[in-house]
Amino acid sequence: MAVSLTNWIPIEWSSEALQRVQQNSAVEAYARSFNMTTDTQRVLRSLGADVGTGGTYTDDSSVNDYVLLDSVKFTGQFKIDEDDLSDADSVIDTISVKSTDWATSYAVAFDNSCLAVTGVANGTTIPFTSVYKTVRTNGETGESYTADDNYVAYNGTASAAYDNLSSVVAKVEQGLYFNQSRALVIADNTFRQVFRSAKDDNGMPVFIQGIAGTPDTLFGIQVAWSNGARTSATKSATPAGNPILVVVGDTDALMRGDRLTPEALVDRARAHDSTDQTALKLRVRKAFEVSHPKAVAVLEKTA
Known part of the structure; x- marks a missing residue:
């Protein structure tokens, strides 16, 4: 029996598509919502905030500051020949399969937008100011941050791995925005090999690979892996630039705005259309900001 679906259908968080997003996106999985x-x-x-002493109360001189979350729509569209959609089950199966395929690409593109895009945010090809761009740019008034203070360039040699990894973690853990229980490392999979070669002065590995459901850790900090953690001039679902490692002192520093949860729309061909094709549209609307540049640090593998 043919069906006509005219409304946007929420993709439930328990569905395979949304599980795929959470499995492939570190920002979706760990950022503060x-x-x-x-x-x-x-x-x-x-x-x-100022802390006074003595019996006289003094006014706090700090300003009431804010971070602006500005949402951006991520979309997808597929066209399917209606000969392949003869009944309701076929339509539902198509939504499921295509939604899952799109969810994987979206997860990488979203992480890339949040973590590693090198350009200035424009709301379209560069949705947000990424962690990478944040760390490599002077902070706003009141942030007291100088470009590249929390940036480490790593040349890829095994002998330099330990010192560089230790250095990038120290840039965050020695500041005011570090919380050991909520700290996180997000890294491209290239760093798996780097981690395995990094040992302390006693020859002990600094990277512990999790087993039986326990997380991977670096210097005692949980590691999340992301295929979006590679530099790119604009957002990409297949970034091919330098691998980066992001240290987050407290996952609250990654601020994810959820304006519109993922949903799908099926639109069948109309009488005046020139082809018998059903269109499947997918969309989600998100925002992202870093709460403070000193709360994050970036190591870039340049070779």
């Missing part, structure tokens, strides 16, 4: 009821949302943040 903010439910957005409008396209933009201000999130208050603190840049520190």
Whole structure:
């Protein structure tokens, strides 16, 4: 029996497609979520507060600052010959398969947009100011951050691996935005080999590979792997630039705005269309910001 689906269908978080997103996107899995009821949302943040002493109370001189989350739509579209969609089950199967395929690509593109795109955000080809761009740019007024303070360039040699990994972690753990219980390392899979070759002065590996469901760790910090953690001039589902490693002092520093959860729309051919094709559209609307540049650090493998 033929069906006509005219409304957007939410892709449930328990579905295979959404599981695929969470499995492949470190930002979706670990970043702090903010439910957005409008396209933009201000999130208050603190840049520190004054602490007085004695019996006289003094006014705090810090400013009420905020981070602006501005949502961007990620989309996908597939066209299917209606001869292949003869009944309702075929339509549902198509939604499932195509949604799952798109979810994998979206997960990589979203991580790439949040973590590793090198250009200035424009809301389209460069959706957000990435962690990489944040670390390599002077901070805003009040942030007291100088470009590249939390950046480490690593030439790829095995003998330099330990010192470089230790250095990039230290840039975050010695600051005010480090919380051991919520710290996270996000890395491209290239760093698996780098980690295995890094040993301390006693010859002990600094990377512990998780077994039986336990997470991988680096210097005691949980590691999440992401195929989006490669530099790219604009967002890409297949980034091919330099692999990067991101150290996050507290996952609250990765601020993910959820304006529109993933959903699908099926639109069959109309009488005046020139071909008998059904279109499947997929969309999700997200925002991303780093709460403070000193809360993150980046190691870039340049060779």
